Amino acid sequence: MSEFPLSKARVDFPLLTNRVRGKNLVYLDSAASGLKPWPVIERVGHFLTYQTSNVHRGAHFLSDQATVAYEQARQKVAEFIHAPSPSSVIFTRGTTESINLVAQAWGRANLKKGDVILLTEMEHHSNIVPWQMIAKEIGAEVRALPVKPNGDLDLSRADDFFTPNVKMVAVTHASNTLGTINDVALLAQKAHAVGALILVDGAQMIANHPVDVQKLDVDFYAFSGHKIFGPYGIGVLYGKKDVLDAMGPYQGGGSMISEVAFAGTTYHDVPFRFEAGTPNIEGAVGLATALEYVQKLGWPAIEAHEKALLDLATQKLSEIPEVELVGTSANKVAILSFNLKGAHPSDVGQIMDQENVAVRAGHHCTQPLMKVLGITGTVRASFSVFNSAADVEQLVKAVIKAKEMLL
Numbered sequence: 408m409s410e411f412p413l414s415k416a417r418v419d420f421p422l423l424t425n426r427v428r429g430k431n432l433v434y435l436d437s438a439a440s441g442l443k444p445w446p447v448i449e450r451v452g453h454f455l456t457y458q459t460s461n462v463h464r465g466a467h468f469l470s471d472q473a474t475v476a477y478e479q480a481r482q483k484v485a486e487f488i489h490a491p492s493p494s495s496v497i498f499t500r501g502t503t504e505s506i507n508l509v510a511q512a513w514g515r516a517n518l519k520k521g522d523v524i525l526l527t528e529m530e531h532h533s534n535i536v537p538w539q540m541i542a543k544e545i546g547a548e549v550r551a552l553p554v555k556p557n558g559d560l561d562l563s564r565a566d567d568f569f570t571p572n573v574k575m576v577a578v579t580h581a582s583n584t585l586g587t588i589n590d591v592a593l594l595a596q597k598a599h600a601v602g603a604l605i606l607v608d609g610a611q612m613i614a615n616h617p618v619d620v621q622k623l624d625v626d627f628y629a630f631s632g633h634k635i636f637g638p639y640g641i642g643v644l645y646g647k648k649d650v651l652d653a654m655g656p657y658q659g660g661g662s663m664i665s666e667v668a669f670a671g672t673t674y675h676d677v678p679f680r681f682e683a684g685t686p687n688i689e690g691a692v693g694l695a696t697a698l699e700y701v702q703k704l705g706w707p708a709i710e711a712h713e714k715a716l717l718d719l720a721t722q723k724l725s726e727i728p729e730v731e732l733v734g735t736s737a738n739k740v741a742i743l744s745f746n747l748k749g750a751h752p753s754d755v756g757q758i759m760d761q762e763n764v765a766v767r768a769g770h771h772c773t774q775p776l777m778k779v780l781g782i783t784g785t786v787r788a789s790f791s792v793f794n795s796a797a798d799v800e801q802l803v804k805a806v807i808k809a810k811e812m813l814l
């Protein structure tokens with residue numbers, strides 16, 4: 408295998424053949440949103456053109472076809488994350504809604520005053536705020552496992568945190584700011600040992616490495632379609648079947664019921680109980696096509712390609728003395744956060760943008776982590792299957808330009 412095995416994937420992404428402001432676009436913001444490859448664009452277009460119809464309702468051909476496509480998408484997701492059955496897969500709007508669903512539907516029924524929800528200091532706001540909301544309502548407490556200066560989770564005092572009053576452990580699989588990959592299997596063992604459940608925020612992991620929810624032995628796993636080359640407004644919540652079966656509904660409405668009467672309503676089986684109203688059908692079928700696209704590229708090639716890009720960019724940026732890398736764990740997804748000593752990250756990002764290098768600058772929805780690290784933000788470059796060594800070269804040039812202008 409060559410050092411960059413996916414050097415031909417670029418042609419699959421039409422946005423990259425578009426010139427932005429007369430120049431080629433260097434897209435290094437896949438951690439915020441993945442670009443969409445042709446097969447996904449065509450699948451969504453095909454659905455809207457030839458298959459538009461509601462699911463689980465109509466008595467006609469198109470509706471049957473839409474229902475089959477939607478349920479096949481569920482099956483594809485189950486296969487992709489190695490869920491034991493499609494009935495463990497709930498379609499949501501994204502990671503954020505998946506976590507809110509658990510915080511509300513599971514949290515309200517299972518948490519009581521004095522219980523602890525254990526997070527980490529590196530969580531995205533969407534794996535913090537939903538827990539704060541339910542904790543405040545119930546009188547539960549939110550605590551966070553500390554992060555070491557290099558960006559690894561600090562488990563040296565784990566016993567102080569994994570106590571019997573912990574009822575939920577909610578952790579990110581990979582940090583969107585630091586890139587750190589957490590040992591989720593170990594955290595699941597620790598959670599279960601004190602009788603807690605574990606929810607994993609897979610938003611960053613899902614497009615970078617294979618995920619096996621059974622091997623990890625997690626109770627919930629959440630991710631968003633748009634971060635794995637799929638459409639916006641579609642996401643997934645996986646849950647262990649027995650845990651989901653014991654949960655009441657999240658939102659009420661059509662499709663989630665068994666029978667409705669003014670005297671009382673009974674609810675549908677899992678997963679339909681958690682999918683009130685008309686779902687994002689073209690989102691689900693587009694997501695299935697995105698997962699097929701990833702399977703076609705293959706994990707060994709994706710992993711090797713992204714590692715080569717991350718290693719090259721890390722090495723090249725380390726050679727610039729004014730660059731401070733943020734997050735240097737040995738086990739990372741292809742995310743490289745950094746600062747230019749003495750410059751504000753948003754100024755750096757703006758100058759890089761003028762060079763057509765699209766990065767993200769700011770707190771990346773991880774303000775508590777910024778506080779722990781004593782910084783206001785970082786510049787973040789994130790790499791994907793369509794990036795190349797030439798993109799890394801452009802990144803380095805843009806950083807040097809920012810350095811010359813700002814320092």
Ligand SMILES: *Cc1c(COP(=O)(O)O)cnc(C)c1O
Binds near residue numbers: 503611
């Ligand atoms: C992007 C992201 C989220 C939020 O995903 P949405 O698609 O906005 O719901 C949550 N956690 C992490 C780690 C993320 O990167």
